[in-house]
Amino acid sequence: MPANVPPRYKDAELRLHRATTREEKEDALREMIALLPHHKGTDKLLGDLRARLSKLEEEATHAHRPGRRAEVGQVVREGAGQWVMIGPANSGKSSLLAALTHAKPEIAEYPFTTRDPLPGMMEFEDVQVQLVDTPAVGGAQVPAWLPQLVHGADGVLIVLDVAADDLEAGLRSSLELLERARVRPAGRAAAAGASPLERAVPVVVLVNRCDLDDDGTFAALAREAVPPDLFMFSVSAVRGDGLEGLRAVLFRSLHRIRVHTKEPGHAADGGKPFVLPEGATVHDLADRVHHDLAERLKFARLWGPHARFEGQQVDRGHVLGDGDVVELHS
Structure with missing residues (x-):
C-alpha cells in the first residue's frame, strides 16, 4: 500500500x-x-480497486436479469425521478404511498x-415520479440495505405524524439515517471532513395527519423542531389535504424540465415529454433522442412559454425551459 494514503482511506x-x-x-x-x-505509484492499486468494483456491479446487473431474484432492498428507478420515503413507525408513509400512487401497501395501526x-x-x-416506501426508522435495527437506497435516491421525503x-x-x-447514508440536504454546505461520496439531494x-391539527398548533411546534433550512409541508393522507400541492413540490424539487419535440410541418408529439435536468x-435533447442526431x-x-416568438431559431447550446416544444434540424 502506498505510504501517503490519508487516514480516511484506511x-x-x-x-x-x-x-x-x-x-x-x-x-x-x-x-x-x-x-x-x-499518481504513477498508485496506478496498479487503482486498477485493482476499479476491477473489484466493476465485478461487484456486474454481479448486481446479473441479479436483475430474467429468471433471477433481485437483491433485497434494490428498487429499479423509473419515471422522472425517485423519492425515498423515510420516517418513524405509524407516521403514515404507507397511507401516503397508497393515496398518491396505485401501489397497494399493507397498512395497519401496529408498527413496522x-x-x-x-x-x-x-x-x-x-x-x-417514483415514490418508495421503506421500513420505519427508530426503535428497531435499520435494514442494511436502507442507507444505500437512500444514498442513491434523487430526493428524500421525511414523513412525520404531526400529532x-x-x-x-x-x-x-431520520436525520441520523441521512448521515449514515452520506446524504445532505441540497443547499446545505458540506461539513469539514465530509465523505467524498456524500451527495446533496x-x-x-x-x-x-394535518386533519388532526385544524388550528395549526401541532404544525407550528413541528416547524420549531425541524431545521430551518429544510422545507416542511403539511398533508393528510386520510382526508387528502395538500396532496395535489405535494405532487408539484416533489416534481419541482427535482429540478427537472419537460420538453416535447415536433417534426417540421407537424404538431408537437402528443406522447410523454422528454424529462431533462x-x-x-x-x-x-438531441442526444437523448438519438446520438447520431446530436452529431448532425x-x-x-x-x-x-420561453420562445421570444413562435418558431424562434436557436442554436445547439440554447438552454431549454419547462414546457418548451422543439423542432430539431440536422
Whole structure:
C-alpha cells in the first residue's frame, strides 16, 4: 500500500474487510477510489480497486436479469425521478404511498408493517415520479440495505405524524439515517471532513395527519423542531389535504424540465415529454433522442412559454425551459 494514503482511506479499507453485503463492499470501494491519491505509484492499486468494483456491479446487473431474484432492498428507478420515503413507525408513509400512487401497501395501526421497499408511481401532469416506501426508522435495527437506497435516491421525503408525542425523536432518527447514508440536504454546505461520496439531494419534511391539527398548533411546534433550512409541508393522507400541492413540490424539487419535440410541418408529439435536468440544452435533447442526431444537429426551432416568438431559431447550446416544444434540424 502506498505510504501517503490519508487516514480516511484506511478507514474505508477496514470497512471493506469487514463488509458482509455487496452494497457495503461497493460503498467502501467507491470511497477508497475517491480518496486514493492518483499518481504513477498508485496506478496498479487503482486498477485493482476499479476491477473489484466493476465485478461487484456486474454481479448486481446479473441479479436483475430474467429468471433471477433481485437483491433485497434494490428498487429499479423509473419515471422522472425517485423519492425515498423515510420516517418513524405509524407516521403514515404507507397511507401516503397508497393515496398518491396505485401501489397497494399493507397498512395497519401496529408498527413496522413495512419490511421491504415498496415503489409506486405518482402522477404529476404529464409525467410520473417514483415514490418508495421503506421500513420505519427508530426503535428497531435499520435494514442494511436502507442507507444505500437512500444514498442513491434523487430526493428524500421525511414523513412525520404531526400529532405524535415523539415527533422530535422520529425526526432525529431520520436525520441520523441521512448521515449514515452520506446524504445532505441540497443547499446545505458540506461539513469539514465530509465523505467524498456524500451527495446533496432535495430533502422535504412532510408532516402528515394535518386533519388532526385544524388550528395549526401541532404544525407550528413541528416547524420549531425541524431545521430551518429544510422545507416542511403539511398533508393528510386520510382526508387528502395538500396532496395535489405535494405532487408539484416533489416534481419541482427535482429540478427537472419537460420538453416535447415536433417534426417540421407537424404538431408537437402528443406522447410523454422528454424529462431533462434544468440547464439542459438543445444538444442534450438531441442526444437523448438519438446520438447520431446530436452529431448532425445544425439548429432548432422553439415554441412555447420561453420562445421570444413562435418558431424562434436557436442554436445547439440554447438552454431549454419547462414546457418548451422543439423542432430539431440536422
